[in-house]
Amino acid sequence: MAEESLVPVTERKRNTMQTLTLEQETNPWEAQAARFDEAATRLKLDAGIWKVLRYPSREIIVHIPVSMDDGSIEVFTGYRVQHSVARGPAKGGIRYAPDVSLDEVRALASWMTWKCAVVNIPFGGAKGGVICDPKKMSQGELERMTRRYTASLIEFIGPEKDVPAPDMNTNEQTMAWIMDTYSMHMGQTVTSVVTGKPVNIGGSRGRREATGRGVSIVCDQALKYLNMTPESTTVIVQGFGNVGSNSAKLLWDKGYKVIGIGEYDGALFNPNGIDISELLEYRARHGVIHGFPGADAADKDDLLTRKCDVLIPAATENVITSKNADRIKARILCEGANGPTTTVADEILADKGVFVIPDILANAGGVTTSYFEWVQDRMGYFWTEDEVNQRLERIMIDSFDDVLQYAVKHEVNNRIAAYMLAIDRVAYTTKQRGIYA
Numbered sequence: 001m002a003e004e005s006l007v008p009v010t011e012r013k014r015n016t017m018q019t020l021t022l023e024q025e026t027n028p029w030e031a032q033a034a035r036f037d038e039a040a041t042r043l044k045l046d047a048g049i050w051k052v053l054r055y056p057s058r059e060i061i062v063h064i065p066v067s068m069d070d071g072s073i074e075v076f077t078g079y080r081v082q083h084s085v086a087r088g089p090a091k092g093g094i095r096y097a098p099d100v101s102l103d104e105v106r107a108l109a110s111w112m113t114w115k116c117a118v119v120n121i122p123f124g125g126a127k128g129g130v131i132c133d134p135k136k137m138s139q140g141e142l143e144r145m146t147r148r149y150t151a152s153l154i155e156f157i158g159p160e161k162d163v164p165a166p167d168m169n170t171n172e173q174t175m176a177w178i179m180d181t182y183s184m185h186m187g188q189t190v191t192s193v194v195t196g197k198p199v200n201i202g203g204s205r206g207r208r209e210a211t212g213r214g215v216s217i218v219c220d221q222a223l224k225y226l227n228m229t230p231e232s233t234t235v236i237v238q239g240f241g242n243v244g245s246n247s248a249k250l251l252w253d254k255g256y257k258v259i260g261i262g263e264y265d266g267a268l269f270n271p272n273g274i275d276i277s278e279l280l281e282y283r284a285r286h287g288v289i290h291g292f293p294g295a296d297a298a299d300k301d302d303l304l305t306r307k308c309d310v311l312i313p314a315a316t317e318n319v320i321t322s323k324n325a326d327r328i329k330a331r332i333l334c335e336g337a338n339g340p341t342t343t344v345a346d347e348i349l350a351d352k353g354v355f356v357i358p359d360i361l362a363n364a365g366g367v368t369t370s371y372f373e374w375v376q377d378r379m380g381y382f383w384t385e386d387e388v389n390q391r392l393e394r395i396m397i398d399s400f401d402d403v404l405q406y407a408v409k410h411e412v413n414n415r416i417a418a419y420m421l422a423i424d425r426v427a428y429t430t431k432q433r434g435i436y437a
């Protein structure tokens with residue numbers, strides 16, 4: 001991580017943006033830091049607090065030996081970055097992917113701090129990642145890798161320290177293995193060490209759908225704000241995993257017309273709308289979305305720039321960049337994924353008047369329901385799905401309003417408003433605790 005100037009300002013960003021290579025533009029850590037600097041500048045953040053909040057507080061790198069099914073031994077590299085514990089235990093998912101990098105995990109950890117602060121839940125931010133290709137690994141290999149990764153992190157995680165959750169290519173089963181491994185080391189079952197677990201072992205009702213539900217709630221709020229109605233609103237979703245499929249299904253249930261779905265190996269388009277229940281059944285039967293009879297095949301890269309009212313990138317980072325931002329035709333960009341838009345693309349979208357619901361607000365439904373799971377585990381009393389969803393809805397609506405109020409008050413776009421709101425809250429707690437002293 002380069003030791004850049006600690007007092008960069010918007011000017012610096014605007015000047016350098018013109019000359020960034022695509023590699024620099026798509027570095028998630030740089031993207032996070034640029035937004036942080038802009039928001040901190042506008043907040044006139046104290047220089048000391050600036051330094052505290054700009055960098056992660058702890059970065060753990062582990063090398064994980066795993067016996068593979070063919071008898072060989074493989075060593076995987078894993079990370080856990082804890083950006084902040086000022087407002088509570090560090091919180092954030094774990095992803096498995098071949099292109100995981102420390103800069104990516106750093107950025108994702110920082111985004112977790114800001115996200116938890118935007119929705120005002122008592123957590124800091126963390127993220128984990130392991131460089132591996134889960135598509136090429138058996139369940140046994142994934143289980144052994146997960147358990148060993150957990151064992152390597154045993155002193156750093158825990159219900160009061162750092163609480164992992166699912167992210168790309170990890171799921172309820174992964175969380176069950178982590179919970180079990182941690183519990184074996186503690187000599188007792190500790191359900192609240194992770195969230196996103198199966199419901200029968202301490203998971204929360206509603207967590208599986210929660211990120212998509214949050215996305216659908218902020219879309220509803222944006223429509224109200226812009227005087228639009230679900231029935232006359234077309235939607236394109238990129239990514240049909242946990243976040244994308246649940247966003248698409250819930251929006252479709254609410255009457256939105258979902259006209260496009262993109263996956264990494266192909267896309268679907270139907271101007272009259274795609275029946276998402278049927279698509280989910282098709283995917284469950286065939287394992288893929290292509291070949292679905294209710295829509296035409298489409299080019300996955302073109303999908304993002306097709307005309308629609310709401311575009312929901314829900315796959316991965318850096319899909320909207322200087323290369324395609326000027327061709328985006330959506331009225332609303334609702335970021336289901338973390339970091340789908342680069343800082344250069346932000347400026348292009350702002351010039352085009354796109355209403356952006358930034359990731360640290362739009363996809364915060366997942367961690368909010370993770371918070372509910374942690375609370376329920378600790379009291380040993382579980383809420384109904386309706387109770388969970390009602391509480392989630394209240395928080396998402398209030399947070400949407402808070403961000404918009406900041407945007408109006410400080411005359412900034414929604415993303416910088418969300419950062420300002422979050423940094424304000426974390427800085428306040430940091431000063432109050434005096435942990436920088």
Ligand SMILES: NC(=O)C1=CN([C@@H]2O[C@H](COP(=O)(O)OP(=O)(O)OC[C@H]3O[C@@H](n4cnc5c(N)ncnc54)[C@H](O)[C@@H]3O)[C@@H](O)[C@H]2O)C=CC1
Binds near residue numbers: 241
């Ligand atoms: N799972 C959760 O609760 C939360 C996830 N997120 C973020 O949402 C995004 C997606 O996460 P999940 O849905 O959990 O992961 P997932 O692994 O369940 O689904 C990701 C989907 O995107 C597809 N995909 C990957 N690259 C793609 C590309 N370039 N184009 C089109 N499709 C592509 C994959 O095939 C997969 O179906 C990530 O950015 C993650 O960090 C954010 C908040 C919470």
Ligand SMILES: O=C(O)CCC(=O)C(=O)O
Binds near residue numbers: 094115163195364
């Ligand atoms: O549920 C959680 O704790 C975190 C989910 C996550 O990784 C995210 O919001 O990016």
